[in-house]
Amino acid sequence: MWQRQASQALAAGHVEQAVRSYDAHGRIIVGEGEALRQALVDAVCQDVSENPNDTRLVLARTHAEVKALNQALRSVLISKGDNAGACEITVEATARGRKPVVETLPLVAGDRLIFGETLKAGAHLVRNNDLATVKAVYRDPDGEPVLCLVFDRGFEVTTRWADLIPVGHHSKGHKEERPIKVQHAYAVTLHSAQGASVDRAFVLNRAGLDRELLYVAMTRHRQACTLYTDTARMALLYQKNQIRRDGVVVDIDGAGRLEAPDALDQEDEHTQTLTPEMAIRQIILEGQQSSGKQNAADFVVNRQAWAEARSAEEAVAHEIRTRTIASEAVFAQPKQDPSFLPQISRSFAKQRSDGVSHRVPAQDQRQEEVWKKEAIKETRPRGPRHEPEW
Structure with missing residues (x-):
């Protein structure tokens, strides 16, 4: 029941309510690097052993993360599965x-695969993002690889690897220049998992999840979902002070967007240890950001002031100061919910627009100049964010 309520909260944009609920039920695991990934792998393998007939998804944001998870999971599951020691062949795939x-893609009975384009397979059509299990694999008398594939959509195909042809590339005289798009699917990207529904989901959060990705990640399951959050990135940013500006993030990301306010507290700047609560707050604030916005102006507190600024330097300096004042108001009260920062920022921006000035000490003014120069370096025009085609 609580997970259904959490999913409804995510759908309604109530990120903190959902994340706090998962945390309260022990469904958010924090750790770093290889140790965290191994914890996820161990949990998945245990679930396979205890619930062999159930369905599950292992999800990550980037292809690099998925590749590492695929290698780790396949190594364990194949060696411990019913087909351990079975014949393995290799094929070329994109x-x-x-x-x-x-x-080079190694294949053995029991392997999970995901296809990345529409293919013709005998009388069947294999769709982009189709998932399948290798039932059998062998070579025919000519030495060509042959696979028996059982697709999650409910059909079975036995075909030579060479006969899996992309739709539109099977006309007479046409020669496909590359192997078909397919890879192991012990783990898949969040982008690929949209629309999927399984019994249990295991999510690796290393690069951060915005509102859309967090929703996809935490709503694929029917029974349980666990979020494994790597705090190494947060700790590194905290240590180097790259996004922590008295509690305010002023960096501009690769899509040209001002990033979310940093959720880390304002203890001694040399502190490098992140508490679980600090990690949870960062998950919440990252989850409140939307990838639907592609222009830096969409992320500023006072769009009018941003548009009317005489220069980029002036626009960024004003935005930094606005967020700084708002952040000081939030973090001055230990129990203050950081999600109120945008409202406080807008209130401060309105005061500035109405002519209410805020005097800043000379030292703070010099610091603002440093922040301004650093932020301006990242304001070069960027191309639009492109999602992978599969």
Whole structure:
């Protein structure tokens, strides 16, 4: 019941309510690097052993994370499965990603695969993002790889690897220049998982999840979902003071957007240890950001002031000061909900627009100049954010 309520909260944009609920029920695991990934792998393997007939998804944001998870999970599951020691063959396939590369793909009975384009397979049509399990694999008398594939959509295909042809590339005289797009699917990207529904989901959060990705990640399951959050990124940012400006993030990301306010508290700047609560707050604030906005102006507190600024330097300096004052108001009260920061920022921006000035000490003014120069370096025009095609 509580997970259904959490999903409804995410759908309504109540990120903190949902994240706090998962945390209260022990469904958010925090850790770092390889140790965290191994904890996820161990949990998945245990679930496979205890619930062999149930369905599950292992999800991550980036292709690099998915590749590492695929390798780790496949190594364990194949070695411990019913087909341990079975015949393995290798084929050439095109791996997914913004810059697809041709790789050698090892195949054995029991492997999970995801296809990245529409293919003709005998009388059946294999769709982009179709998932399948390898039922059998062998070579025919000519030495060609042959696979028996059982698709999650409910049909079975036995075909030579060479006979899996992309739709539109099977006309007479046409020669496909690359292998088909397919890879192991012990883990998949969040982008690929949209629309999927399984019994249990295991989510690796290393690069941060915005509102849309967090919703996809935490609503694929029917029974349980666990979020494994890597705090190494947060700790590194905290240590280097790259996004922490007295509690305010002023950096501009690769999509040209002002990033979310940093949820880390204002203890001694040399402190490098993140508490679980600090990590939870960061998850919440990252989850309140929307990837639907692509222009830096969409993320500023006072769009009118941003548009009327005489220069980029002036616009960024005003935005920094606005967020700083708002953040000071939030963090001056230990129990203050940081999600109120946008409202406080807008209130301060309105005061500035109405002519109410805020005098700043000379030292703060010099610091603002430093922040301004650092932020301006990242304001070069950026291209639109492109999602992978599969």
